[in-house]
Amino acid sequence: MTLVHFLLLLFLVVCAFFVGRTKDLISAVIVFSAYSLTMALLWQQLASPDVAITEAAIGSGVTTLLLFAAISRTRRME
Amino acid sequence: MITAHIMPLTILLPLVGAYLILLVGSKYRLFARNAALAITGATFAMVCYITYLVSSHGKMSYYLGGWAPPLGIELRADPITAFLLLTFASVSFFVVLFAYDILPGEIKGKVVTRYYALYLVLLGSLLGIVLSNDFFNIYVFLEISSIAAAALVAVNGDKLAMEASIKYLVMSTLGSGTVLMGIAGLYMVTGYLNLDFLAGALPQAYANYPLTVSMTLGMLTVGIAVKAALFPLHVWLPDAHGSAPTSSSAILSGLVVKVYIAVLLKLLYRVFPLDFLAAMPLQGSLLVMATLGIFIGSIMAIRQRDIKKMLAYSTVAQIGYVFLGIGLFSEKAMVGAIYHVFSHAVMKSMLFLSAGLLIKYSGKRTIEDLSGLGRIYPIPMVAFSVGALSMVGIPPLAGFMSKWYLGWGALEANQLPFLLVLLVSSLLNGFYYLPIVIGGFFKPAAVAIKEEKIPLGAQISLLVLIAATFFFGLFSNIPVNFLTPTVQGIFNAFGGGI
Amino acid sequence: MSDIIVRVVTRLMIPYLQLYGLYIILYGHNSPGGGFAGGTVIASSLILYVLAFGIDDEDLRLSPSVARIIESCGALAYVGIGLGGILLGANFLSNKAAGFPLGIPGRVFSGGTIVLLTVSIGLKVASTMITLFVNIAEKEGEEES
Amino acid sequence: MDNLFYAMVFIIFLTGFWIMLRQSNLIKKIIGMNIMESAIFLFLVAIGYVKEGSAPIAIDANPGLAYVNPLPSALILTGIVVSVSVTAFALGLTVRLYQHYGTMDVDEITRMRSEEL
Amino acid sequence: MRIALEVVTLIVIGALLLMVAQEMPAFGDPANPVHNEVSEFYLENTQEETGVQNVVAAIITDYRGFDTLGELTVLLTAIAGLLAVLRS
Structure with missing residues (x-):
């Protein structure tokens, strides 16, 4: 494992913890989106471009949109 | 042509039926209803044909896409699989037949078509889980079944049911996540996903990576135990099964919980070698959890006043029996466990269906309000009584025979305390089932009951289920003789392929 | 949602997004990509359209019945191509074994059934994603046909 | 510390698991579910990785390179779509529950229900 | 109390998993069983x-x-x- 892998993984861990701590759902979703994009980068680093493209489109695209849509119909704070 | 491709076609038939129902759209309720009935009936017929082929030719394999394993996905049918398939297809057919005229009154308007589509998808995924011989394929079908099952709980729009459904969804996603982690671990140390190849490569892998293999086994067992509601991971079950619409409760309690047990059976008896399992603390924990589940499920059931909740807690207890049979690691107990999967599927679906019918006509859900209904509605009350007596384990009924084999297995494994567990729990079952039966026939009616005609489909399906309970109690040797050689093969070959 | 800049930029971007989605679907078997990613990109372009021009505008939305038909037909097409393998004398979902022409590797129409399957996946995924989004996002649940 | 990669993946997995079990807010639970599942997917892809490996595309054109195992990637593509489906369905349920109860907090909903009974 | 219990459980599970991770096939090794x-x-x-x-x-x-x-x-x-x- 290289330094790039390590840094990306560290970022993932920090994002995951932040999602657990924050009270604001919108910021949780934004952090989750960042998490997904980092995940896509990591997959690119692991030589799986197919998964990276799919994760970028589905994970950080559609899932985030769905979460935003649900929050817009409910409420923002926990 | 059908013979060669029977296995994929059996899985595809319900799935294609679901696609067609969704394609035609929610306006055509009659079409959805008839299509669901026809498709479940046809699936039942095809499963019967598979059983015939298996009983005459032995094991069958099918390579999807023509790729032999380990490259592609393999479907596999053997006597145990065929028996489970028969259970799933027959019970789901009779549930649809039962619901033919009743469902439109229970579920609002346009949701009915989607209900049938989800039902067929669920049936297809159950058949897929049982037939598939590839671990990742099993995972995909597991996910289909958990979404479809959660949707079938929530479909009514009732807020209690929705809350139960999301609890169920969260728990079963946790379970399947854990299962997938286990699958990843197995793939990591062996490099295969096909069950037979996994079994072949595992001894070597265990020699090299003992901790990883043990962790994998733990994760898979815990994940499946969550989905199969083994005590203490059963917390989602009573709400989900108690608040769902009648036919959903019947299929969820009768079949969906069982299919995870089928996965566990495949896992324990085909993938992991028995001597490895004996070295793990698996047997002890399975037995303890099963025993606790039997007692606590029964005690909680006694405390319930809502009849569907009571039946749901009874399912927790009955799942304990099946896990007990699996955990005893003996031939007769194994037969008993598989037989109990079948008999519980029949009894519990019959109980839920007749209870749903009685609730519909009396308008009350509590146990006291069911008294006196037996004189006005004999068929559902008789069905309920037969199911209840079979649950308690009264001799000529199917429930007795499965307990008999479980007890025999306990003797065979020299685990006498579990014989006592069986006896005491039967007594506990009697505590909560018998008062309903007695009250239903001999007490005066508690509430004013309107007299209505029971739809024909419901009558037929209840009568068939009653007959099946008697038949498979009296002639239990037919399925047992069908199953025994395979089970013996497992125990003789020490983990070599069911 | 009536910002003119958003609308103009959206209008400019959507054709390129859809072209990119189509590229990902059609070249999925020769370069990274495939039905899932491409379908989702197309769906995101439609979601962008919906977001920019308002979710309640009836004329602009993919009609529910069209979405429903595409969804079911995507899955049915997949099954149908699989059954084609059986009709040609091989197993379900067979490709080369059933005698589908494989073509020249690297071309768009190579790989026998793979292109067809990818396109049906792409259609299905695109319509599914847009339906999921619209149904979760829209304020009042009105009846669909 | 060759396997620090796996260890960190497990940490992410456990974080997701914890969010999913402990957070009472349903949206948080759903995000936790996604985090947990993508950690599993990361684990699977990491299993198939080879040092200095390249993506398994156009192999005949570049002989002699090391390639990563393509099977986990293919499984993950399936898994990602499964997880987005579960997410969508769970969000739909969340929205409906909010309409009924006015909250997305599971503990709160349980409390309200026990008061009703 | 409950939180302490959870944290302890998580730490125990985490420690177990980390121990298992030590034993797993080396990351990125071409000689692993999966290849x-x-x-x-x-x-x-x-x-x-x-x-x-x-x-x-x-x-x-x-x-x-x-x-x-x-x-x-x-x-x-x-x-x-x-x-x-x-x-x-």
Whole structure:
């Protein structure tokens, strides 16, 4: 494992913890989106471009949109 | 042509039926209803044909896409699989037949078509889980079944049911996540996903990576135990099964919980070698959890006043029996466990269906309000009584025979305390089932009951289920003789392929 | 949602997004990509359209019945191509074994059934994603046909 | 510390698991579910990785390179779509529950229900 | 109290997993069990057997096409379930 892998993984861990701590759902979703994009980068680093493209489109695209849509119909704070 | 491709076609038939129902759209309720009935009936017929082929030719394999394993996905049918398939297809057919005229009154308007589509998808995924011989394929079908099952709980729009459904969804996603982690671990140390190849490569892998293999086994067992509601991971079950619409409760309690047990059976008896399992603390924990589940499920059931909740807690207890049979690691107990999967599927679906019918006509859900209904509605009350007596384990009924084999297995494994567990729990079952039966026939009616005609489909399906309970109690040797050689093969070959 | 800049930029971007989605679907078997990613990109372009021009505008939305038909037909097409393998004398979902022409590797129409399957996946995924989004996002649940 | 990669993946997995079990807010639970599942997917892809490996595309054109195992990637593509489906369905349920109860907090909903009974 | 219990449980599980991670096949090692004849077959024969260049695409649509059918069914189930819940 290289330094790039390590840094990306560290970022993932920090994002995951932040999602657990924050009270604001919108910021949780934004952090989750960042998490997904980092995940896509990591997959690119692991030589799986197919998964990276799919994760970028589905994970950080559609899932985030769905979460935003649900929050817009409910409420923002926990 | 059908013979060669029977296995994929059996899985595809319900799935294609679901696609067609969704394609035609929610306006055509009659079409959805008839299509669901026809498709479940046809699936039942095809499963019967598979059983015939298996009983005459032995094991069958099918390579999807023509790729032999380990490259592609393999479907596999053997006597145990065929028996489970028969259970799933027959019970789901009779549930649809039962619901033919009743469902439109229970579920609002346009949701009915989607209900049938989800039902067929669920049936297809159950058949897929049982037939598939590839671990990742099993995972995909597991996910289909958990979404479809959660949707079938929530479909009514009732807020209690929705809350139960999301609890169920969260728990079963946790379970399947854990299962997938286990699958990843197995793939990591062996490099295969096909069950037979996994079994072949595992001894070597265990020699090299003992901790990883043990962790994998733990994760898979815990994940499946969550989905199969083994005590203490059963917390989602009573709400989900108690608040769902009648036919959903019947299929969820009768079949969906069982299919995870089928996965566990495949896992324990085909993938992991028995001597490895004996070295793990698996047997002890399975037995303890099963025993606790039997007692606590029964005690909680006694405390319930809502009849569907009571039946749901009874399912927790009955799942304990099946896990007990699996955990005893003996031939007769194994037969008993598989037989109990079948008999519980029949009894519990019959109980839920007749209870749903009685609730519909009396308008009350509590146990006291069911008294006196037996004189006005004999068929559902008789069905309920037969199911209840079979649950308690009264001799000529199917429930007795499965307990008999479980007890025999306990003797065979020299685990006498579990014989006592069986006896005491039967007594506990009697505590909560018998008062309903007695009250239903001999007490005066508690509430004013309107007299209505029971739809024909419901009558037929209840009568068939009653007959099946008697038949498979009296002639239990037919399925047992069908199953025994395979089970013996497992125990003789020490983990070599069911 | 009536910002003119958003609308103009959206209008400019959507054709390129859809072209990119189509590229990902059609070249999925020769370069990274495939039905899932491409379908989702197309769906995101439609979601962008919906977001920019308002979710309640009836004329602009993919009609529910069209979405429903595409969804079911995507899955049915997949099954149908699989059954084609059986009709040609091989197993379900067979490709080369059933005698589908494989073509020249690297071309768009190579790989026998793979292109067809990818396109049906792409259609299905695109319509599914847009339906999921619209149904979760829209304020009042009105009846669909 | 060759396997620090796996260890960190497990940490992410456990974080997701914890969010999913402990957070009472349903949206948080759903995000936790996604985090947990993508950690599993990361684990699977990491299993198939080879040092200095390249993506398994156009192999005949570049002989002699090391390639990563393509099977986990293919499984993950399936898994990602499964997880987005579960997410969508769970969000739909969340929205409906909010309409009924006015909250997305599971503990709160349980409390309200026990008061009703 | 409850939180302390949870934290302890998580730490125990985490420690177990970290211990297991130490023992797992080394990350990125080409000699790992996963790089067996199956992946070699996929890498070497995909172009002749399926006529496509992207091995992952060949696996999802050809070698393991049945998984993908299951996946389409998952999507369909999600939609049917979502609409059933939202419209009820």
